[in-house]
Amino acid sequence: MIPLTYAVTLADWTPQQDMLRMMLRCLGDQTCQDFDVILADHHYDARKSSVDELSKNYKFKIHHIPIIPAPHVAKHYIDCSVFNVGWILSDAERCIRYSEWRFLDPKLTETILDEPKELFLDFYFHNIQETPKLWNRETGLIKWEEVPLFNDPDTDIEQIPLNCYANNTTSREQWAKVNGFNEVDFNFFHWEDIDYNARCRNSGFRGKRLSNMMFRIDHPYGLEPNRANRPCEKPFKQPCDSCEDLIHYVRYHIGTPTHKEWGSIFAARHSQVSIVERGFKKWAICNKCNFIIPILDTEDIAEYVLRDGNYTKSPINVNGSGRNLQILIDDLKGKSMATKLQIYEDSWTNERYLTLS
Numbered sequence: 001m002i003p004l005t006y007a008v009t010l011a012d013w014t015p016q017q018d019m020l021r022m023m024l025r026c027l028g029d030q031t032c033q034d035f036d037v038i039l040a041d042h043h044y045d046a047r048k049s050s051v052d053e054l055s056k057n058y059k060f061k062i063h064h065i066p067i068i069p070a071p072h073v074a075k076h077y078i079d080c081s082v083f084n085v086g087w088i089l090s091d092a093e094r095c096i097r098y099s100e101w102r103f104l105d106p107k108l109t110e111t112i113l114d115e116p117k118e119l120f121l122d123f124y125f126h127n128i129q130e131t132p133k134l135w136n137r138e139t140g141l142i143k144w145e146e147v148p149l150f151n152d153p154d155t156d157i158e159q160i161p162l163n164c165y166a167n168n169t170t171s172r173e174q175w176a177k178v179n180g181f182n183e184v185d186f187n188f189f190h191w192e193d194i195d196y197n198a199r200c201r202n203s204g205f206r207g208k209r210l211s212n213m214m215f216r217i218d219h220p221y222g223l224e225p226n227r228a229n230r231p232c233e234k235p236f237k238q239p240c241d242s243c244e245d246l247i248h249y250v251r252y253h254i255g256t257p258t259h260k261e262w263g264s265i266f267a268a269r270h271s272q273v274s275i276v277e278r279g280f281k282k283w284a285i286c287n288k289c290n291f292i293i294p295i296l297d298t299e300d301i302a303e304y305v306l307r308d309g310n311y312t313k314s315p316i317n318v319n320g321s322g323r324n325l326q327i328l329i330d331d332l333k334g335k336s337m338a339t340k341l342q343i344y345e346d347s348w349t350n351e352r353y354l355t356l357s
């Protein structure tokens with residue numbers, strides 16, 4: 001069994017594929033090559049020949065696949081279920097989410113595989129400014145003399161911090177135990193990392209934070225759905241007219257509402273909305289397009305996600321939104337990638353993956 005998958009999600013498009021070149025080069029330079037890569041791509045067709053060309057000299061296997069969104073749940077700007085794609089399709093014991101605009105120390109894979117797979121390993125948020133010297137966009141080379149050393153200490157984690165973001169790693173078994181990244185709560189905003197960290201904490205995971213292993217290049221976000229910088233090849237289901245009207249009304253009259261305000265506005269002003277409650281969580285769901293938005297009673301996200309220590313799994317089947325990922329990965333085990341993708345596409349609406357246990 002392959003011990004590690006790098007789960008990459010590509011949303012941005014760079015005409016010369018310089019970011020892809022840099023990321024592949026970082027993987028090719030790893031001192032340990034015992035991994036594969038799932039490259040889940042919002043621009044799969046447009047990038048296919050470049051991926052084939054750039055990857056032919058590398059020893060590791062790259063599974064380049066299109067990202068297929070849910071057909072039945074409208075999304076506005078963000079869909080965090082995309083972060084589960086690589087983890088779902090992998091066969092490896094553990095995965096690491098490797099987001100674009102990041103580069104890696106050549107010893108990262110070796111460091112990960114030297115640790116027990118159950119450990120949750122986090123690599124901090126080392127954000128740096130791009131300079132022409134730092135990153136040669138033509139060759140993909142990172143000039144390590146230009147990379148600043150960060151002072152964050154290597155440290156043991158007794159309790160998962162909420163600021164781990166999501167470019168970390170643990171076993172796929174543990175990822176399934178918390179039901180992966182939350183597929184329900186996020187349309188406009190983006191605290192799926194806090195939500196994930198909280199469920200890992202509530203599940204009692206232990207680990208380490210390791211410094212100067214993964215670095216992030218500061219960058220603007222694209223304004224297209226999925227934060228892409230050009231339209232995705234397989235777009236979201238669009239919100240219905242009622243949802244769009246309300247979104248535009250709010251943006252025009254209120255500007256940028258808080259998390260708490262968005263939920264209460266949808267619950268109060270939407271003409272055809274159902275309210276679903278489960279435990280401490282509550283959602284407003286459009287009856288026409290299934291657009292879903294959490295209703296929060298606080299602005300304190302940390303307090304909200306840690307309120308109930310039994311909150312360990314991300315929500316499953318909130319009016320058809322949110323899959324049971326354990327059942328899905330059990331079904332995919334040992335299948336070819338082509339078969340996996342067929343099952344993946346069907347999984348959004350197949351009742352089998354919408355059962356709670």
Ligand SMILES: [Zn+2]
Pocket residue numbers: 074239240241242243244286287288289290291
């Ligand atoms: Zn709607």
